[in-house]
Amino acid sequence: MSASGECLIIGGGIAGVSCAETLSILQPSLRTVLISASSLVKVATGVRQLTKTLDEFDVEERPFDWVESRNANLSVVWGEVASLNPEEHVVVLRDGRRFTYKLLCICSGGKPKLIANDHPSVIGIRDTESVKEFISKLGDARRVMIVGNGGIATEMASELKDVELIWVVKDDSVSATFVDAGAAQFFLSSRRTRKENNSDHSNTNDDKPKVSKRLKYTEVHPCRSMTTHGSALGPDWAADILMKGKSNGKYDLNIQYSCEVQALMTHEEYLSSGDKSADEDGTKEVRWPVYAKLTNGKTFGCDFVVSATGVTPNLDFARSVLPVDGIAVDGGMKVDERMETCLRDVFAAGDVCTTMWEPAPHWMQMRLWSQARQMGSYAAKCMVAKWNNEEITLDFGFEMFSHATRFFGFKVILLGLFNGQRLGKEYEILLRMNKGEEYIKAIVKDGRLQGAILIGETDLEETFENLILNRIDISRFGEDLLNPDVDIEDYFD
Ligand SMILES: Cc1cc2nc3c(=O)[nH]c(=O)nc-3n(C[C@H](O)[C@H](O)[C@H](O)COP(=O)(O)OP(=O)(O)OC[C@H]3O[C@@H](n4cnc5c(N)ncnc54)[C@H](O)[C@@H]3O)c2cc1C
Numbered sequence: 001m002s003a004s005g006e007c008l009i010i011g012g013g014i015a016g017v018s019c020a021e022t023l024s025i026l027q028p029s030l031r032t033v034l035i036s037a038s039s040l041v042k043v044a045t046g047v048r049q050l051t052k053t054l055d056e057f058d059v060e061e062r063p064f065d066w067v068e069s070r071n072a073n074l075s076v077v078w079g080e081v082a083s084l085n086p087e088e089h090v091v092v093l094r095d096g097r098r099f100t101y102k103l104l105c106i107c108s109g110g111k112p113k114l115i116a117n118d119h120p121s122v123i124g125i126r127d128t129e130s131v132k133e134f135i136s137k138l139g140d141a142r143r144v145m146i147v148g149n150g151g152i153a154t155e156m157a158s159e160l161k162d163v164e165l166i167w168v169v170k171d172d173s174v175s176a177t178f179v180d181a182g183a184a185q186f187f188l189s190s191r192r193t194r195k196e197n198n199s200d201h202s203n204t205n206d207d208k209p210k211v212s213k214r215l216k217y218t219e220v221h222p223c224r225s226m227t228t229h230g231s232a233l234g235p236d237w238a239a240d241i242l243m244k245g246k247s248n249g250k251y252d253l254n255i256q257y258s259c260e261v262q263a264l265m266t267h268e269e270y271l272s273s274g275d276k277s278a279d280e281d282g283t284k285e286v287r288w289p290v291y292a293k294l295t296n297g298k299t300f301g302c303d304f305v306v307s308a309t310g311v312t313p314n315l316d317f318a319r320s321v322l323p324v325d326g327i328a329v330d331g332g333m334k335v336d337e338r339m340e341t342c343l344r345d346v347f348a349a350g351d352v353c354t355t356m357w358e359p360a361p362h363w364m365q366m367r368l369w370s371q372a373r374q375m376g377s378y379a380a381k382c383m384v385a386k387w388n389n390e391e392i393t394l395d396f397g398f399e400m401f402s403h404a405t406r407f408f409g410f411k412v413i414l415l416g417l418f419n420g421q422r423l424g425k426e427y428e429i430l431l432r433m434n435k436g437e438e439y440i441k442a443i444v445k446d447g448r449l450q451g452a453i454l455i456g457e458t459d460l461e462e463t464f465e466n467l468i469l470n471r472i473d474i475s476r477f478g479e480d481l482l483n484p485d486v487d488i489e490d491y492f493d
């Protein structure tokens with residue numbers, strides 16, 4: 001069987017769906033086919049604009065016909081793309097179906113980059129299936145190791161209960177992908193305070209997952225022949241499920257800083273290694289399913305290891321036709337400022353791609369929903385421009401990096417060069433911290449705000465965004481920039 005669309009999209013995650021939706025709005029006459037390896041697609045709903053560059057939205061799973069009914073000329077097909085022939089403008093699915101295209105957008109996302117592939121005691125988290133596996137293993141676990149220092153590890157460290165957690169981080173502070181050491185300390189001490197306050201109330205409210213008000217659909221299991229992951233999980237995934245181990249009422253967080261996993265061993269391998277360090281924690285008699293030797297010389301036995309060590313772009317089906325210089329160092333498909341890859345008429349968006357244009361001074365790529373959605377939509381604009389032979393300029397959203405999320409129960413907003421990225425060592429830091437309430441860090445260089453970390457209900461995001469975007473000279477404020485008694489906005493009225 002063969003079919004064709006003038007536009008073809010591979011991937012039913014946020015990037016693919018936002019590309020399809022934008023195509024349907026901008027040029028409803030274009031016949032578009034979206035191929036998704038998962039039986040539900042991810043849709044951004046309830047979009048709330050917080051500031052000019054910052055949106056908040058829910059990510060929901062929807063059946064194909066729901067999306068088709070809202071988008072003119074869109075067909076959604078369930079299948080896994082196995083190969084791409086860019087000369088003939090054809091993609092072939094694993095089951096043999098062929099689809100031709102005039103313009104193609106690859107939005108095939110990523111998969112977890114694991115510290116050990118195919119190891120029975122190492123799991124990654126990406127889609128619904130992987131979370132089910134995690135929860136089922138966790139229910140029988142007394143001790144879990146998490147390796148990695150980014151989004152997933154941070155969310156797990158704040159949500160896990162009734163288990164001993166060994167958190168292995170490469171850096172000398174936690175959550176380093178997103179925040180600095182000061183903010184990390186703020187999170188950990190707030191967590192301790194919260195735990196102390198709750199210590200008499202274990203197994204009460206906190207013990208239930210928060211009620212999700214969203215519609216739930218059941219994902220049909222991918223055909224056995226499919227090898228691809230489903231779409232990445234939605235917001236609140238960690239809060240919506242109960243992450244509970246088997247040590248009733250006991251939760252310990254043991255952070256191992258500045259180290260990595262050097263080797264994974266079975267019980268027998270551990271015994272014959274002569275290493276005794278895993279016995280020092282009082283569990284000498286326990287036979288753990290896996291032992292992890294760290295580069296700091298310590299070994300820990302545990303029930304299983306979560307590798308939360310980032311994402312590898314998912315482009316296996318295109319690898320054989322991509323020249324070496326079409327793939328970036330991080331494994332992503334290189335795209336230019338029109339979201340075009342080096343293959344003719346082939347665009348890419350979301351986690352699968354790596355942006356290669358000279359970024360605006362305060363923007364950088366991170367593999368996040370907000371960027372997947374923005375790139376999917378912008379790729380559609382670029383496709384329409386190409387179709388109609390029109391010029392297009394880079395979307396405003398690429399002017400400044402912004403991200404809104406929640407860690408350890410706090411609202412977290414990251415703006416611009418929030419960790420002083422690309423600034424070298426010559427910048428000034430202004431800090432305001434109220435333990436358990438707010439942590440505000442402003443990065444200033446040449447008298448201008450370059451970036452900020454806003455944790456808690458600071459209400460500063462709009463003002464700070466304006467200061468960064470408009471490159472306003474803030475030298476006259478000095479440290480008053482963070483003085484709660486000075487209303488910076490008054491100066492601009
Ligand atoms: C646990 C977790 C929590 C996260 N939390 C946040 C957060 O709080 N905030 C945030 O901003 N970001 C978060 N992210 C990141 C965010 O989810 C991703 O950046 C975003 O979803 C990427 O969207 P995408 O459409 O590019 O890729 P994906 O969502 O991975 O979608 C790719 C799609 O392509 C399909 N596909 C792949 N290969 C093929 C093929 N060969 N044929 C057909 N279809 C194929 C897949 O089945 C899938 O439907 C989180 C990620 C994870 C894993």
Ligand SMILES: NC(=O)C1=CN([C@@H]2O[C@H](COP(=O)(O)OP(=O)(O)OC[C@H]3O[C@@H](n4cnc5c(N)ncnc54)[C@H](OP(=O)(O)O)[C@@H]3O)[C@@H](O)[C@H]2O)C=CC1
Binds near residue numbers: 115147169176310366
């Ligand atoms: N709330 C949010 O915004 C969330 C976002 N996400 C997103 O989902 C995706 C997957 O999350 P996650 O897996 O946490 O990825 P992240 O990219 O957020 O973090 C990966 C972390 O693992 C570290 N790392 C990489 N390799 C190793 C290794 N071999 N040993 C030890 N540490 C290692 C990285 O360090 P280094 O950077 O030095 O390589 C980094 O600290 C990411 O795109 C993330 O942004 C996920 C959850 C929540």
